[in-house]
Amino acid sequence: MLGQMMQQPLLISSLLVHAERHHGRQEIVSRRIEGDIHRYTFRDMAQRSRQTAQALDGLGLQHGDRVATLAWNGHRHLELYFGVSGSGAVLHTVNPRLHEDQIVWIIENAEDDVLVFDLTFVDLVQSIAPRLTSVREFVVMTDRAHMPDVPDWRCYEDLLAQHDGDWTWPAFDELSASSLCYTSGTTGDPKGVLYSHRSTVLHTFGVALPDSLGLSASDVVMPVVPMFHVNAWGMPYGACMVGAKVVFPGADLDGASLHELIENEGVTLCAGVPTVWQGLLQHCAKAGSGLGSLLRAIVGGAACPPQMLRDLEETGVEVIHGWGMTETSPFGTASVLKKHQLDLPDGDRLHIKAKQGRCVFGIDLKITDDEGVELPWDGQISGHLMTRGHWVLDEYFGRNESPLIDGWFPTGDIASIDPDGFMQITDRSKDVIKSGGEWIGSIDLENIAMEHPDVAEAACIGIRHPKWDERPLLVVVPRGGAAPSREELIAWYADKIAKWWTPDDVVFVDSLPLGTTGKVLKQALRDRFAGHFDTAPAAVV
Structure with a gap:
């Protein structure tokens, strides 16, 4: 017997429909490449995302076609997050910090049809454009006043101005591809990870939970982690789901610039790699200032040094240490304490928080020996870390082989897991x-x-x-x-x-x-x- 409940596909566009309907007045603030601070609302963003979808349709994009971006964190990039995926095309966020040859290889491997990019990357795109055989449209994310004088390049704002936003998001299979990210490729060619609408929406539920990032409509969220780095750890989608105010720092990621935004916009939650937090702490020490409104610091991408954790918590900021990878969308674990750990002595409590943390529902972990035998969770024995879940890779894009071992993805990390389920990375296998x-x-x-x-x-x-x-x-x-x-x-x-x-x-x-x-x-x-x-x-x- 089947249940008798409504069935609605889990689509990225549904996040935006919810935000527009229930959080339409919430603010989105961006420090733009042009140098100004831009402000608008979720309602405005939803309207412009529909215009983006119309513009892509006008360029001849079909369901499943790929749109590449070379862009920092800002409102136009956010519009592409929803306008591209919501229309049925695939958003491919490209890391501009890679070598030119790798960028060309990735765009060609993905067979991207359109490349949309910030003014910051005009010289880069001019350099690689002759080698991009799949790209037929180049779109600069700016207005007419700042448009570079390059023949055949399109202006993003001009494209949107040609459409009225009277667009209904199409319904399609939730297993359809939504976005594409490539691994950093430190060894060998980068590998593409192709997310689905279903996996992305489920991942968004995961990152919003209290035992992960704990997002809510009372938060002011600033993703410093780039939107080209595994979808900014899912925070743009999560903020949309819960209706949090969003602050985008653009290309200015130094400690002084980030501190200014935290102070001016009342940021309560910020996410970045350890080098970002190091720069912010150094600025605060030099300026003799604190972190103001900031309540939670999400540290991921690399292990958070215990001294950095202590320094942040001494300022009154709660540190959430996390682990994930491109292949896990990326959320895997967060080091959020359980009730019986809250009253531990400071040293013991911080020792637990220095671990990469524990799973929420949707992700599972185990550790194995070299023969694949599962090892006990005693917090002492280390083994090969394996994961599986609703937003974990099944196989790499364009490769007809699966990396899974008996249904589990081998992460390449060496880790231990304690009796409370807190995982600690001890090293990479390599x-x-x-x-x-x-x-x-x-x-x-x-x-x-x-x-x-x-x-x-x-x-x-x-x-x-x-x-x-x-x-x-x-x-x-x-x-x-x-x-x-x-x-x-x-x-x-x-x-x-x-x-x-x-x-x-x-x-x-x-x-x-x-x-x-x-x-x-x-x-x-x-x-x-x-x-x-x-x-x-x-x-x-």
């Missing part, structure tokens, strides 16, 4: 240090180093060793004006870890190589320091 047949987790060593007052940034890598296979090498960026010694930093590890985990040596650098999403490129460091232990000091074992 970054784990194997010394004398035993694993050493590089993240633990990095976190300890960054608690030293003279260390600004740290990375720990495994370097070939003639006796022990690999040994840990600590790479340090000193804090401004400080000059810590090798001996001082090695001694810093005493009584904090097993002696044989202690890095054998320390090298000092001006900066760490970062990828396009803010993660340290450890392979670049391994290449640079390969052979270091051929002549370096003896191992600390």
Whole structure:
């Protein structure tokens, strides 16, 4: 017997219909590339999104055709989020921080029909346009007054002005593709992850829950994480679902600019990678100011150093440490405490919050040994992290093979899970240090180093060793004006870890190589320091 309830497809356009109907007066604020602050409402955005859909229809876009964007966080990009996907086309957000060759490869692999881009990327698009064989329309996200003098390029505002927004969102299968994101491609070619309308709407429910990001209509949300980085972690959709005010920072992601928006707009929730939070904290320290209205800080994309977590919470901001990946849409876990943990001593409470966190319904995790046998959740044993769920990848775009193992996606992370379900990443499979047949987790060593007052940034890598296979090498960026010694930093590890985990040596650098999403490129460091232990000091074992 079947239930007798209404069936309505889970479509991205339904989020916007809800926001327009129930939160139409809520404000969306954008710092634009043109230099001004733009303000309008969800009702205005819904109208312009329908005009966007009409414009795409006028350009001949069909259901399933791809529209690429090269753009920062702003109201026009948000209109494309809904106008493209809502019309039945596929939104393909391209990371402009990638190398030109990778950008060309990704756009060609996706077979994008239209490329829409910010003024910031005019030179980039002019450089790559002759190599883009699939793209037939180039649209600049600006008005006529700021339009570059390039033949055959279209003006976004002109396109919208040609349509009245009298458009009804089409209904179609909720399993239809909605958006496309590519992995960062640090090894090999990037891989496309093709989200569906169903998976995106379910993911939006997931990120809005109290035990994840806890979004509500009383929030003022500022996604600093770029909209080209896994759909800004789903926050634009989540804000639309709950009716939260949205603040977009545009291309100005420095600490001073972000702090100004937090103060002026009353931001309560902000999301970004650790380097963003580091810049914001440094600005506050220099200016002697706090974080004002900010209540919650979402830290993801890379592990949040415990010292950064403490620094943020000392300002009165609750830190929500999270984990996810392109293949998980990206929300996987959030480190939100359970009731019995709320009254723990500060040290114990922060130790739990430093973990990547626990699942909400819709995601499941397990850890396995090298043979695929599931390991216990004791918080001590580490294994290969596997995931499955309603918004987890089944197979990569354009590839006729599935990466799944018995229905589970192998994340490439090494992790432990405690009895309360809190997961902690100890390393990436490719970054784990194997010394004398035993694993050493590089993240633990990095976190300890960054608690030293003279260390600004740290990375720990495994370097070939003639006796022990690999040994840990600590790479340090000193804090401004400080000059810590090798001996001082090695001694810093005493009584904090097993002696044989202690890095054998320390090298000092001006900066760490970062990828396009803010993660340290450890392979670049391994290449640079390969052979270091051929002549370096003896191992600390």
